[in-house]
Amino acid sequence: MKKLSFVCLSALIAGFCFAEETKPAPNPVVVPFEMLKSGHMAVQVKVNGIGPYLLIFDTGAPTSLVNNKLAEEVGLFKGKFKSPFAMFGSQGQVKIKKLAVGDQEAEDLEAMIMDHPTVDTLSRGVGKALYGIVGFPFFARFKLTLDYKAKTMTLIPSGYKPPDVTKAIVAGLLSSGSKTLAPSAQWGMVASKEVGDDEDGVDVKEIIPAGAADKAGLKRGDRLLTLDGRWTDSMHDLYEAAGFVKPETSVVVKIKRSGKEVELKVTPTKGF
Amino acid sequence: MSYRPVLLTILVVPLLFAADAPNPRIYEVPYKTTLPKHIVVRVKINKKGPFNFILDTGAPAMIIATKVGEKAGLSNGDDGWAVMDRLEIEGGPTLVKTKARVETPFQLEGMNGLGLAGMEIHGLMGYHILARYRMEIDFTRDKMTWTELDFNIPQPGRIRGGAGSAGGLEVMGTLMKNLGGFLGRKPNPEITLRGFVGLTLENGDEYPTVVGVLESGPAGKAGVRKGDFILKINDRSVTSVGDILRFAARKPGGETMIIRVKRKDGEQDITFKTGEGI
Numbered sequence: 197m198k199k200l201s202f203v204c205l206s207a208l209i210a211g212f213c214f215a216e217e218t219k220p221a222p223n224p225v226v227v228p229f230e231m232l233k234s235g236h237m238a239v240q241v242k243v244n245g246i247g248p249y250l251l252i253f254d255t256g257a258p259t260s261l262v263n264n265k266l267a268e269e270v271g272l273f274k275g276k277f278k279s280p281f282a283m284f285g286s287q288g289q290v291k292i293k294k295l296a297v298g299d300q301e302a303e304d305l306e307a308m309i310m311d312h313p314t315v316d317t318l319s320r321g322v323g324k325a326l327y328g329i330v331g332f333p334f335f336a337r338f339k340l341t342l343d344y345k346a347k348t349m350t351l352i353p354s355g356y357k358p359p360d361v362t363k364a365i366v367a368g369l370l371s372s373g374s375k376t377l378a379p380s381a382q383w384g385m386v387a388s389k390e391v392g393d394d395e396d397g398v399d400v401k402e403i404i405p406a407g408a409a410d411k412a413g414l415k416r417g418d419r420l421l422t423l424d425g426r427w428t429d430s431m432h433d434l435y436e437a438a439g440f441v442k443p444e445t446s447v448v449v450k451i452k453r454s455g456k457e458v459e460l461k462v463t464p465t466k467g468f
Numbered sequence: 469m470s471y472r473p474v475l476l477t478i479l480v481v482p483l484l485f486a487a488d489a490p491n492p493r494i495y496e497v498p499y500k501t502t503l504p505k506h507i508v509v510r511v512k513i514n515k516k517g518p519f520n521f522i523l524d525t526g527a528p529a530m531i532i533a534t535k536v537g538e539k540a541g542l543s544n545g546d547d548g549w550a551v552m553d554r555l556e557i558e559g560g561p562t563l564v565k566t567k568a569r570v571e572t573p574f575q576l577e578g579m580n581g582l583g584l585a586g587m588e589i590h591g592l593m594g595y596h597i598l599a600r601y602r603m604e605i606d607f608t609r610d611k612m613t614w615t616e617l618d619f620n621i622p623q624p625g626r627i628r629g630g631a632g633s634a635g636g637l638e639v640m641g642t643l644m645k646n647l648g649g650f651l652g653r654k655p656n657p658e659i660t661l662r663g664f665v666g667l668t669l670e671n672g673d674e675y676p677t678v679v680g681v682l683e684s685g686p687a688g689k690a691g692v693r694k695g696d697f698i699l700k701i702n703d704r705s706v707t708s709v710g711d712i713l714r715f716a717a718r719k720p721g722g723e724t725m726i727i728r729v730k731r732k733d734g735e736q737d738i739t740f741k742t743g744e745g746i
Contacts, residue, residue, distance in 0.1 A: 235528030235595035235624075255605070256524030256592060258504035329526065332505050339606040342525070344599035345619040356607040361504050368503035368586055373654065378662035378717035379746040384682055386664070386745035404666065404682045404745065425559050425611065426498045427510065427518055435661050438746045440498070440610050465680065466709060467668035468716045 224352045227298030229253060231347060232322045239330060239349075242296040243270040249327040252315065253297070253349070255342075257331030258361040260295075260307040266327040267309045285311035289362065297330055300351045306333045306360060333358050379438030381445075381464035385409040387420060389431055397421040397452065398428050412449075412462040419452040443467070493616040495601075497559035499523070502585035507605065507612075509593065510558040513540040513568075518558065519590035523605075527594025529624050530555075530568035536590045537570030544570050547626040561601065561614055567623050580655035588655035596624055663721035663742025667692060669709045675699060675730065676709045690740035692729060699735065700728035 229237045230250075240248035249266055264285045267273055272290050287309035295305050312329070319326040336358035338351040384407015387398040400418040403410050414420075420428050424447035426437035441447050443466035448459050500508050502522075510518040513532070516539050521530075532542065532550070542550040549567040556562045573592065579585050599621045601614040666685020669676050675697035681688045698706060702725060706712045719725065721744045728737050 237525055252526060254524070254526030256506060256522050256526045258506060335605070336505070336607050339604065339608075341602060341604045342598070343602045343617070344595075344621070345602070345617045354606050354608045358505070358607075365504050365584060368584060369582070371657075373583060374658035374660070376660045376662050376718050376720055378713075380713070382666075382668060383746040384666075384685075386743075402745070404684055406680075407666075407682050424498075425496055427512075427558055429518060431661060432659055433518070435746060436500075465668045466670065467680065468662075468665045468713055 222353045224350050225298065225300040226348050226350050227300055228348050231344070232318070232324070234318055234322055236318065237342075237344075238324075238326065239297050241327070241330060242294075243272075243292055244294050246270040247296075250324060251327050252318070252329045253335075254329045254331050255335065257329045258365075259289075260292075260305060260329060260331045260333055261310050261312055261315070262292075262307055262328040263311045263315065264309060272309060285309075295330075295334060297334060297351075300338070302334055302337055306362070332361060377432060377435035377439060379435060379441070379464070379468075381408075381438070381441055381443035382467035383407065383409050383438060383462065383464045385414060387428075387431065387434055395419075396427070396429055398431060398434055400451070408462055408464045412460050414449070414451065414460060414462070415453070417453075420449060421452055421457070422448075422450040424448065438464075492618070493560075495557075495560040495614045495616075496611045497557060497561065497614050498611050500587075502579075502587065502589070504584065506585065506589075508585075508587070508589070509612075511593070512554075512556040513542070514553050516540045517556075520587055521591045521593040522589060523598070523603075524592040524594050525598060527592040529594050529596040530566070530591065531573055531594065532568050532570050532591040533572045533576055533589075534570055535572075542568070542570050549624060555597070559611065559614070561616070563597065563600070567596065569624075583655055583657070585655070586657060596621065660720040661744070662717055663719050663723055663725070664745035665716065665725065665742055669698070669712060671709050672697060676706060676712055678729075685745075686725075686740045686743045687727065687738070690738050692727060692738055693731070696729040696731055698727060699730055700726075702726055 227239060229239050232238050237253045238250050239253045241251045242248055243262065243266065246269060262272070264287070267287070272292070289306060289308055292305045292307050293303060295302055315326050315328060336356055337353060339354045341350040343349070384404040385400060386402040388401045389398045397419040400414060400416055400420055403414055403416055420434070422428060423434065423437040424441050426433070426440070428434040428437055441464060443464055446461050446463045449462050450457060450459050497509060502508060507523040508520050509523055511521055512518055519536050537543065537550060542552065544550050548569065550570045552566050552568055554562065554564055555566050576589055580588055600617055600619060602617055604613040664685065665687045666682035667678050667687050668680030670679045678692060678694055678696040678698065681692055681694050698712065700706060701712060701715055704715060706715065719742060721742050723742050724739060725742050726737050726739045728735060
């Protein structure tokens, strides 16, 4: 009976929370996917209301791809010059007004028109027509839960606005190729890693009195293994991990002290 | 009689709870993104690493660049697969005796050759690893949530010789790598570490205010005091803590920093060298 009353209670709380919200939380949309025998996942996609077409769902794809056949059928070429000499039928970038994966729709998405040879090869291999790849510009907008066992993905709008990846790449190519790693908050400690030291972690070389690390009980000589769940195997690692932690948030650091692993909570301050 | 369906629902709920796997392990897996926004997780293979892998549902298995495979002591066996004794994913998920393919995919050659990712990418993590977890990916957070699934997927089968050709695209990888050589780009950017100052700050009514000084830190030793207002850093006017931190984030250790502070007795410039530390 205990379990039962707990369930009822949480149901009551949920109702209360919803009543407090000014905007109703967006509903999760569950989309089934098909596992292809090649180990890829495929989803039913409608473009501008036309379809469904079977596309690969690919978290490793920075952009979405649609092939020329799909582009032709849903009218993506309207007002667009179509080059007959393009490599792999590549017709460049387009903006898709509406793209729905299962019942989840998104608007104004970047995509490339291209007959990607890998998609074609795959298509022949699995004996199904595949029309392209759904990538980052679509899935990044959602809190995405992938479940291979249930063969479903669950999508809830997250509010994240994906940047234009093509622009990001160009900016990256034009950048100097150097960067400075900076913590986002002040920890009050100095670490070091000797040349030739291949063991996990970095050495805590100095704890600055009255700083955040000092208050949390870190000591000189501790071996710092992780910071907020991130490995700190090098000085770069340490600074990068510290870059993810906002000031005044309490996070766990894992250290090794006299042969034992210990977890401490540190709250870095707003400073530098 | 309308209470009947209600009762039924309540009875079903505990059953659903019972049907769940007993305490599946849940991991918070940190990730970072490449410049073109691939999701990158870090792994250690046979205790070597960390290595950067793209979380790629478009890859049928785990694919490890040849160089990394050598470091981890892996080579493809007769069936075309190497066996990782231990695969440790940052955040905790760990797999033993798991198959992976040692091979440098053309996509990686291109990306690393041009320095496109902003970091060296060592491989792709695909279906045979990912399918063991329910993965929650949310770009408004800096970690993913992975829940271990009670789902034993078959290990990948034999790779036949010559299969898996990318139909001409591998040429592009080599092409891009060579192009990268002309441009003089490296897969990893040159990295410097930001210098340490030792001040805690809050936004004041008019100027950012020093609310804490680490006495043995560079600014403390140089004479910056609690209660000082900060007007300028290296001749650049600052109006908020965010301003200061963004500016200072680009200043490596060992550089000269001049802070103009305002106190009761007027303004003064305080000069020191930034130190090391976080």
